[in-house]
Amino acid sequence: MHADRLCPGNFSIVGMGASAGGLEAFEQFFRRMPADSGMAFVLIQHLDPNHASLLTEILQRATTMPVIEATDQLIVAPDRVHIIPPNRDMAIFHGALQLSVPDQPRGMRMPIDAFLRSLAEDQGEKAVGIILSGTGTDGTLGLRAILGAGGISLVQEPASARYDGMPASAIRAGYATAVLAADAMPHALLAGIRRIARRQEDRPAAAPVGTMSRILMLLRTATGHDFSLYKKSTIGRRIERRMAQHDIEDMEIYARYAKENPAEIQTLFKELLINVTSFFRDPEAFVALKREILPRLLRDKPDAYVLRIWVAGCATGEEAYSIAILLRELMDESKREFKVQLYATDLDDDAIVVARAGLYPPNIAQDVQPDRLQRFFLKDDAGYRVRKEIREMVVFAVQNVIKDPPFTRLDLLCCRNLMIYLEPELQNRLIPAFHYALKPGGILFLSPSESIGNHTGLFTAQDRKWKFYRATHSVASARAVLASGLSWAADSGGKAPEEVMKKARETNFAELTRRVLLQSYAPASVVTDLKGNILYVYGDTGKFLRPAPGRATLNVVEMAREPLPLELRAAIFHAASQGGVTLGREVAVTTDGEVETVSFSLRPVPDTDAGEAVLVISFQEMSGAAPGTRKRSKRESTSLANERIEALERELTYTRENLQATIEEQQASNEEMQSTNEELQSSNEELETSREELQSINEELVTVNAELQAKIQQLAGMQNDMKNLLDNVSVGTIFLNEQLVIRRFTREAARVYRLIGSDVGRPLSDIKSDLEGEDLLARAQTVLDSLIPYECELRTVSGVWYLARIMPYRTVDNVIEGVVLTFTDISKRVEAEAAVQTSRDLAEGVVDTVREPLLVLDGALKIVSASRSFYRNFRVAPEDTLGRPLYDVGNRQWDIPELRELLETILPRDRSFEGYVVEQVFPAIGRRRISLDARRIAGRSGDTQLILLAMQDAEMSA
Template identity: 65%
Template sequence: MPIVGVGASAGGLEAFEEFFRHLPMDSDMAFVLVPHLDPSHTSILTEILQRATTMPVVEAADQVVVRSNHVYVIPPNRDMALLRGTLQLSLPEQPRGQRMPIDSFLRSLAEDQAENAVGIILSGTGSDGTLGLRTILGNGGLTLVQDPATAKFDGMPTSAIQAGYATHVLPPHRMAEVLLAAHRHQGVRKNTPPTPATISGMNQIMLLLRSATGHDFSGYKKSTIGRRIERRMAQHNIEDIDVYARYLKAQPDEIQTLFKELLINVTSFFRDPEAFQTLKKDILPQILAGKAEDYVVRLWVAGCATGEEAYSIAMILREVMEEMGREFKVQLYATDLDDDAIAIARAGLYPANISQDVSPERLRRFFVKEEGGYRVKKDIREMVVFAIQNVIKDPPFTKMDLVSCRNLMIYLEAELQNRLIPAFHYALKPGGVLFLSPSESIGGHAELFSALSRKWKFYRTAVPAASNRMVTTGTPTWITAGSSRLPAEVVGKAKECNIAELTRRALVLAFAPVSVMTDFKGDILYVHGDTAHYLRPPPGQATLNAVDMAHDGLQLELRAALNLAVTQGVPTLEREVSFTAAGEVRKIRLGVRPLPDPDAGAGMVLISFHDAPVSPSGKTARRRSGGPVDLGRIEELERDLAYTRANLQATIEEQQSSNEEMKSTNEELQSTNEELQSTNEELETSKEELQSVNEELITVNAELQAKIEQLGSMQNDMKNLLDNINVGTIFLDDRLTIRRFTREAAKVYRLVGTDVGRPLSDIKSDLDEEDLLAKACTVIETLIPYEREVRTMGGEWYLTRIQPYRTLDNVIDGVVITFSNISARVAAEMAEREGNDIAECVIAAVGRPLLVLDENFAVLFASDAFCRDFKVSQTETQGRSVYALEGGKWDSPALRDLLENILPRQQSFEGFSVERAVPDKKFYLGGRRIVCRTSGRPLILLTVEELPPGP
């Protein structure tokens, strides 16, 4: 069952409704909504969205198991995560304005559901959700982003799209189609084993990738590669992998897009915080312990992606050095195959939601807040050197103190993993540390490492430097790619030696001057002899450039001679140069010769140094000086030189003083800048909080607007309902003040529109002396409804009801008085009573005994003459069966047959004899079927006629 996490902020309500209107109720997916809600306001989002979908929409609760075809909405002021398909709610840890609830949930969704996770980002401001989509994408899930052109606020969609974490960019109404298609395709793939045609198509794609990019992905796990190929196929609506392979051949750009898709750039700052805590407390202090002040700490982060992990290690290292009170030179290399990821890492600019992973203290200390997010400070960026490298086939770095390769090998087959572990061992110094992710291990290479922390996968090299550190099953690609000669050939070549070679070496050592071989830039390639008298390492960053390493006084001549040799090919031979070294003036002869052989020495220059001959007195031989004129000139020049030196010294001292003042001013400006930066950070924080509050208010406003529209619709329905039922209604509060009334109520009370808010006692009614206000007070006190028929002075009759007015919270807040016009019913009842009176008068005037029976032969009416002749009362006959009259004397089979069988077939009968009903009297019964005009009820009329006495 795919679980779809949907995130939105400002303007998300309309997008939610549009999205769910196009989803069927049986999609077999679960949906979890994470909008930005006001923590102090009760959300009505569930009520609003329930109108847009037939699926149940409920507010999420803690420990609720997510079910398919259900929609869950995060409650206000709660963080939400997913663990084994169960929602976990907690109170937010971060302050308002710094929370990233969408990122937090999407990350947990990706970690819990892997390829069954789907992330959707809809309208909103900021960048919340971007890092969550990256995690879902890296775990093989699907990511959808709303087209910014259709979003009310395009900040969140644009951030996700620019970061490259959107597999589909669509308007909300088209997302349902993509989700359903992906779900169907995933079900087919899971239930169908790979066919030979599928395997063949996959191999064709691997060959096309290797041919176009030079990188072989055949050693990657097939499930990982397959999911990403399927995503690209779904993007182009291609279902057959052979068709997609042919599409790749025809579209070279698609190969590059697929190549980028296969590069898994899933990382974050301080991923697995406890592992980095172990790195800080245990591992790095052990590495740095006992190291000299000039020690260079070398570290390598392989598969660095966008650089978060490399910068995390750099920050940890900086903190450790500060805690130790020592400063080491750091060389931290971070490499990856993806050039786009390396470009992001070099820029060091990350979205604002990294605050979920980086503590506020580290954000303040190591980052600078900018418009687009947070940028790593320059001193940390300068610690890291980023480079593009294929760790599988390119040679590794060497002499490393720490190698970190986390969550790279989990995507590789076992064969590549077995090649990488020895390569990392080769890269490490004796005692160096390998840092892996909790999901990775050194496999079958336990002889190369000893475990420092099995939980967080820190390993120390176990064999000494003199041992063979390249214990591999085959020759590494980075060795075979560098040389085509076999090792045996190389060794044999090195052993070849003869007398001529020994003689050549002896002559070079005895007679060749001190020399260096450089390229055209002056960078030293080879050194012959002791160059300490002529070259020395300059202070600052290390260099091997001969011009930069030359002593003062020699640099100018060397640079000029090198330039002449490079640009014009003219050698400089035996040029005498004087310079000062160790307080002593030295004189040498400089030679700079470009190599003439264009094949062997193209782009190379030979620089040689000869010491000039010295006189027996220890001074350098020179020509005898001239006469007195020359000596005077020399003295004058020496005086000028002394004066110039004095002036130069004064200028230097003034310059130094100015430099100190400028340095002091610069420190003050720097202090002011830090204060301004701190103020700016506080303002940025306030801005973020205000922006967050604004987003929440926009969401609340959208909900309230939808509620207003709903209430408006309900009010229209209520108005039409009250107008069409023709019932006068007056709504009164607990002080009997008019709240609202209908137009029919104006026929009882003389009400106009301006009477709302006035006491009802101020309004004259048309009722005949009926005090309804006192009854209303009684209803408020006792909560017992009151009902009465009342008459107006115009002769109209109304059924008046007074009932308590209850709010949604079941609070009594007044009464409701209704008036239902019953004039027609009263007139009908009066007419019926009048008709009954007339009928009774007629029957009494006739003077014959009569009975009216219902369909069950029970007596409905007995005339006075019947009661008189048979000596019974009305109460004794009414409602009783005719067969029970006179103690059952009327119950005869003949009468039953007459009433139950014969009379239904005939309209009437006459002359049925009733004997001994009364002593000494005989009667004849006559019967007729009649129908009540009012109710349509079938009745029987029995007439009783006394027979005259016989002769």
């Protein structure tokens, strides 16, 4: 059963990329692929733009599926093979192929990457990417997009590929779901497609929530990271990808397999962290960032301002470097320089390692403009490396944005394409955290697929299309982040702040009370605050107040004798809430078993030195009957019962008033307690905020320290490599700076200059040299000024010969920072040349001594040397003889057929001949019969090196 039958009207599109050697791989693939698989195939190969392609005809022999060359707006159909035409770029949009003329020069195009990216965006999890034989790195970034969309990626096994460049690049980057030979891919592809189709059929059924939870628990235990609030569809696709890798059908079986194989958990963890990013992703958004957002953000900032930026979920660093490049361009264009603190974090430590290195494949030329490539990148054999000035602007660190505290006091927070993988609950917890991390007016930069949700009170939209939001701070913003439920905010330790007590300055209550009491006949009085706490006592208040049983207190209500507390509480509440005065309130008080009438008055006294209002309560005994009894009427008819009823009614009225006052006082106390609680909560939030800020600062310091430690380790490794290299090279080398001061030297250099370890940092002119003759320091200064290398041969006083070279010292950024002197021992070569010269002089002496004419010829029969007797007998000059072919000497008198036969045929075969007589007319001496003897001198390889040709008169020899 095939995928098209399982999911009618829904099919997968397979993008296949290849370059050199791809034709063979295509044929192997389609010979094994059924014609009714239900999938559509789109082939992208690097073709010659100037010649028609025969790929369509060739592949038609390997499959029964229709093989057609693509045309613009062609709808992709299942069970059909579509091939890119020459000199065209191709993309896919809503299932239709989009063809265009390439706008990049030949050799810089990445058509496979371009198509696979568009395929991932258009088809999502139905996209399939396959990389086959080819050179270069085209297709690697396209596979990353396929995996990010939830699709399947297959890569040809490098050993089976004619050219393994493209497959090896994809495998090395970690973007291969499976690595197979081309003819094994159809089976694996069909199995994966069936699994996707089965999942689509089973979606209405209950998902294996329990099994997935167990897998997530294994992940949390092994890695410390909780993925429970990531979108289940994303996690499910990643798990199914791993299941397909191990040919496991049941998720329960995979859960057991993962539990028994810890390495699988780590691999799944890396699968979950696959991110899709690129330089200047959504280019129009970065144009808006440069032209509108950043200028507005920096408009009112001073030149020494520290610009703080955080890129959360930076993956392999492309987005962070993109922002750094924009800032560098903006500062250069505006002639203003800011200090930039750009932090980039991600959960994947492997991705952070890549980001720190700043080395990217050549494919980035599709995303980075040529002028930016030239300005901010260095071309490397492996691709493009970000220049040092940009790399130093960014600090990379491993961080969990959900668990770890955020960076704070930020001007710009960029978090793009991270929240799309999270459940809405977690998104709603992250947005307040991002708001908390930003300064007032700071900018939040999201992807077009993300938004701030219902947190519209925290942000104001600056650009709705490209999702720029400005943080608007209010009192509720700090509470929002504490209520967000993020672990870093909740894990505060629960330590409550100490209560802040306000102590009133000492007030001269005695003088104040005396002044008030003099106006009121100076009864026994107390001064209290608005809560009834006694601040000062004047006169004898023993009949009215007494220490309350239990814990000691100075509250006038608790110390008052019954039933004064009810009356006092009502009067104090009335004064505190409305500023009212209570005068002459009479109350029957029981003292030592006797009922006495007491009158009290309460007066507020504002504007004290303490800055708070206080109350003066005065007590006074009343003579006569208690207020519960009134004088009887003169008429005898008034009964005692009526008087009693009136007293009870009066007492009930007082009780109701006291109860009402108590209720109002309790309500006020409750409101006051609630207000106090809110104040304490606000103080706690402020302390929590301060604590989190300190923690964030500490995290930033740790991050910077980790970055520095990584650089130190890298430099230490490079220093070790350099030391071993210099120690093992038998060439004396001295590194000098622009002032010709010694920076470093090898031990071989100490044989030329008398150097010791402490000489580093001294001018080379202070060091004595063993060289004779030329002044190398003057030559070094000339090379430093002209940048033209210089070399010469010099001899030491001990007789050792050196080849001295002086070269400019260039940094990786092509900056001249001094010169390099090298000394190569050439003593043996000089001795060999002297020996050769001696042998040559000896040979020439021997030749000149021979009485008979003698010629020395090379393998091409050119005259190398001639004896004096030859010049004398044949009356020729050396300048007309040496270096010329034998047959061209004079008027070609030696161009004798017999001599040609001897030299060109007989001599190579027999190595020598003797006594051959030739007769020839010579212009200078007439006709002569000459007897010739010749011998071939061969080298070690058997090739002719030299020929000795001796001659004498035939008559003389006879």
